[in-house]
Amino acid sequence: MQQENRFDILSGGVEDPNVNGTLKDELIRLPELSITEVFDLKAKLETELDGLFDKLNLQGADLNSNLVTPEGFPRSDVDVLQVRLLRRSINMLRNDLRAVISRTQELMATQFKKMAAKTHKIQDDNVLDYRIPFxxxxxxxxxxxxxxxxxxxxxxxxxxxxxxxxxxxxxxxxxxxxxxxxxxxxxxxxxxxxxxxxxxxxxxxxxxxxxxxxxxxxxx
CATH class of the missing domain: 2.30.42.10 (PDZ domain)
Structure with missing residues (x-):
């Protein structure tokens, strides 16, 4: 049985035309990426989100805009389908960004532990060098x-x-x-x-x- 993809950007196996395909590949490989690559991916996602919000603004809408008239008909002044697709893409990308930020925090915590261990070793070496007569x-x-x-x-x-x-x-x-x-x-x-x-x-x-x-x- 195929494991369910952890990233919303690919959920349901539906291609999202509003999202850069390269990002999808990088998100799938997130557990394998180095801390530098994860930071780079985070920046790309943020840039992608900015672009999607710009597209949404060009449609004259935001994430909370009402897409129907008071009479219950679709608004004629906006592309309702495109707005809904953009909202979907933004929400999925936001979830992916949260996953990337969480991975960044994990890698940073690991890095800090390594640095602390190295610092402790250096301190031990200094004690050895300068305090213990031989x-x-x-x-x-x-x-x-x-x-x-x-x-x-x-x-x-x-x-x-x-x-x-x-x-x-x-x-x-x-x-x-x-x-x-x-x-x-x-x-x-x-x-x-x-x-x-x-x-x-x-x-x-x-x-x-x-x-x-x-x-x-x-x-x-």
């Missing part, structure tokens, strides 16, 4: 790049370039970042005496000791 500085060699940058024993690293508590791989991720950043600044965020502080460290071999940093880090 490494403890246990030694800083005098004269080393770390010493020149101002790093102190006891500092707790919460961000080392792009490395944070969520991606440090038990500090294994730091080595490649250091090598890639030789003679280039790395932004570091750390906890010192309970306070968040920032500094920049430039890995370099231009010092008396071995390595590029001159400090020892342990995973926490």
């Amino acid at each position: 490494a403890l500085v246990t030694e800083v060699v005098p004269g080393s790049p770390s010493h020149r940058a101002g790093l102190l024993e006891g500092d707790k690293i919460v961000k080392f370039g792009s490395i944070n508590a969520g991606n440090n791989q038990s500090l294994a991720a730091i080595g490649p970042v250091v090598k890639k950043s030789e003679n280039a600044q790395i932004s570091i965020r750390m906890l010192r005496n309970g306070s968040l502080q920032n500094l920049t460290l430039t890995p370099s071999r231009n010092w008396a000791g071995p390595g590029l940093l001159g400090c020892r880090l342990v995973h926490v």
Whole structure:
């Protein structure tokens, strides 16, 4: 059994000459349309309705005009059949517009939920990046790049370039970042005496000791 069409514009299977045929196809596909396409369809329906009302006005009538004389005869100054067809088209299109608006609201609600979830994830990532330490500085060699940058024993690293508590791989991720950043600044965020502080460290071999940093880090 064929499912009854949910849109008034096609109800009864009667073609409506007053309505754009393309709109009929789009209305049938409404559940499949993206939010942008639904907004576009809404605008088309509103434009179509404006056009139908203009046609109705040209007939010298509106949705509530009486189409018979006081004696009960059809008015001779208007095309009664055309007015009735236009009224029918307008009423059907109004119902279709309500369905489209309802679908728009559904899609917007879904979109807002996705945006809220994404915002929540970003906020969680920020907390992860800037609040949770993943490494403890246990030694800083005098004269080393770390010493020149101002790093102190006891500092707790919460961000080392792009490395944070969520991606440090038990500090294994730091080595490649250091090598890639030789003679280039790395932004570091750390906890010192309970306070968040920032500094920049430039890995370099231009010092008396071995390595590029001159400090020892342990995973926490």
